[in-house]
Amino acid sequence: MSSGCPIEFVNLRKEYGSFVAVNNLNLQIQKNSFTGLLGPNGAGKSTSLKILTNLVSATSGNVYIYGHDVADDPKTALEGVGTVVETPEFYLYLTPRETFRYIGEIIGMGKESIAAQTDAILEKVKMTEWADAKLGTFSKGMRQRISLGLALIDDPNVIILDEPTSGLDPRGMAETREILKNIRNDNNDLTVLMSSHMMHEVSDLCDRIAIIHHGTLMVHDTFDNVIMDRDAIVLVVKPLDDPEPHMIDAISALPNVIGVERQGGEIHVRFKGDRRDVAAFYRELAGLDFPICGMSESTNALEDRYLELIKESK
Amino acid sequence: MHIDFSDDMRQAFVITRNEIKKFMSGKKIFLFGILLTLVIVLNAAMPYLLGGGYDYPIEVAKNFLGMIDLLIILAAVMFAATTIVSEYEERTVLILLTRPVRKWVIFIGKLIASFAIVSVFMAIMYVFTAVYSVAVTGSVVGEIGTSFGLCLCAVFGVCGFAMLLSTIAKKSSTASIMTLVLLILVLAIIGSLLQEQGIDTSWLLISAMGSIYRVLSGIPIDSLVYDAGVMIGWGVVCTAVGLILFKKRDL
Numbered sequence: 001m002s003s004g005c006p007i008e009f010v011n012l013r014k015e016y017g018s019f020v021a022v023n024n025l026n027l028q029i030q031k032n033s034f035t036g037l038l039g040p041n042g043a044g045k046s047t048s049l050k051i052l053t054n055l056v057s058a059t060s061g062n063v064y065i066y067g068h069d070v071a072d073d074p075k076t077a078l079e080g081v082g083t084v085v086e087t088p089e090f091y092l093y094l095t096p097r098e099t100f101r102y103i104g105e106i107i108g109m110g111k112e113s114i115a116a117q118t119d120a121i122l123e124k125v126k127m128t129e130w131a132d133a134k135l136g137t138f139s140k141g142m143r144q145r146i147s148l149g150l151a152l153i154d155d156p157n158v159i160i161l162d163e164p165t166s167g168l169d170p171r172g173m174a175e176t177r178e179i180l181k182n183i184r185n186d187n188n189d190l191t192v193l194m195s196s197h198m199m200h201e202v203s204d205l206c207d208r209i210a211i212i213h214h215g216t217l218m219v220h221d222t223f224d225n226v227i228m229d230r231d232a233i234v235l236v237v238k239p240l241d242d243p244e245p246h247m248i249d250a251i252s253a254l255p256n257v258i259g260v261e262r263q264g265g266e267i268h269v270r271f272k273g274d275r276r277d278v279a280a281f282y283r284e285l286a287g288l289d290f291p292i293c294g295m296s297e298s299t300n301a302l303e304d305r306y307l308e309l310i311k312e313s314k
Numbered sequence: 315m316h317i318d319f320s321d322d323m324r325q326a327f328v329i330t331r332n333e334i335k336k337f338m339s340g341k342k343i344f345l346f347g348i349l350l351t352l353v354i355v356l357n358a359a360m361p362y363l364l365g366g367g368y369d370y371p372i373e374v375a376k377n378f379l380g381m382i383d384l385l386i387i388l389a390a391v392m393f394a395a396t397t398i399v400s401e402y403e404e405r406t407v408l409i410l411l412t413r414p415v416r417k418w419v420i421f422i423g424k425l426i427a428s429f430a431i432v433s434v435f436m437a438i439m440y441v442f443t444a445v446y447s448v449a450v451t452g453s454v455v456g457e458i459g460t461s462f463g464l465c466l467c468a469v470f471g472v473c474g475f476a477m478l479l480s481t482i483a484k485k486s487s488t489a490s491i492m493t494l495v496l497l498i499l500v501l502a503i504i505g506s507l508l509q510e511q512g513i514d515t516s517w518l519l520i521s522a523m524g525s526i527y528r529v530l531s532g533i534p535i536d537s538l539v540y541d542a543g544v545m546i547g548w549g550v551v552c553t554a555v556g557l558i559l560f561k562k563r564d565l
Contacts, residue, residue: 055407091406
């Protein structure tokens, strides 16, 4: 394979008895993208990523990392790849520093390089304080931070994350997202593929979206294109004062508006149009005769589109 | 596919080192240490407590090493039988298999670690036997070195067998029990049934392991070579089958 894409799924199929978990999946992950792999439970996200990380073998088809077939040559394919699959357990008798040394040595890093990177990475994942404590004493959130740190060892150019916040409490989720954002901001030459079923997480982190259902790819595009390709988007308008009927009427009369409803102190506008239409809408909204203190796109935009797609496929 | 054998062996060594560290930090090593101490103390003290003692080195060797095959099996059950399956059970396999390392390298690294730890325990037993023999009888039986050599062949065979079961089993406890029952009970039953039918059973692992003890009384060299070959053969075949199954094993 020589498409130049860091990650490629080619006609991938995985069967568990009569159940088809992944059905002829073809997907190319763009270089330097942060791609969110979405899908309902049982859609084949985790199975695809486990095949990609050499944990599960495919029934047929192939997965490639920088052109190397993971099944045929996992050692070469997984070089320069950081992974976090679910919440892995660690060797509880080791400390984070010893774990980094172990993995660093397996990868073939020198002692000095391991030591230098361990300190830098532990700082990045905010675990410096616990560098020499036994992992057996760590909470799930702390272990997940160590696992994210391990994915960063030896400066990978591809990171694969399978539901990295699964099972974490809200604080743990927020911390993990923060670390992922920092990882992304710190390295422009990095391709990340992350499976999740948390829309806000994907909205927050990803610039590209791939949605799979019944093991088949339904859509793969930039985040903006995916959410704009809907029957309607929802724009949230916050008037300075409580919404009143005349405000609703005024907004309803604006172009491309197909529905308006009051929700608490906000007005939710169902809108049909592209980015230019949205910009024009905001301009006209500002010209109305009542003060507006906030305008934004609904944070549920991705969820709306996702549900539309899943519904269509049924 | 690019194969860098020296790098693979370097990785196997790293895995071996970590595995030994794992054994050293666990309770099993402590338990087996107690068991070995008990065997040594009983063999050293019991004859004197019963009013007897040791007059000849052969008596010391036969008493101390009389149950060496059982000790090898117990050590393999404790260390080798859990080494692969525990990675799946404890989900640590997620951080190992997702690295650029071949599965056979992981398997070999763990086999070497199991072989090393069981061999060290057996070496302790042999060293103590020799030292004690010299201390109480003034000499040591000449065949003790050959017996230790055969013991190492048996360690390889039994560890290979235990690791094969470790590759198949879903739980550490299952792998341990299966190893123990198959080696001590099932193979023994098969052996005696075959013997009743007049069929040669020298190819069975536990039959060949008997030479570790029999050598102390002196048996022909060609028989020793055959028994050593049987034990190594079991190790090689079980390792090969274990490797294939491990490569095919999914999460």
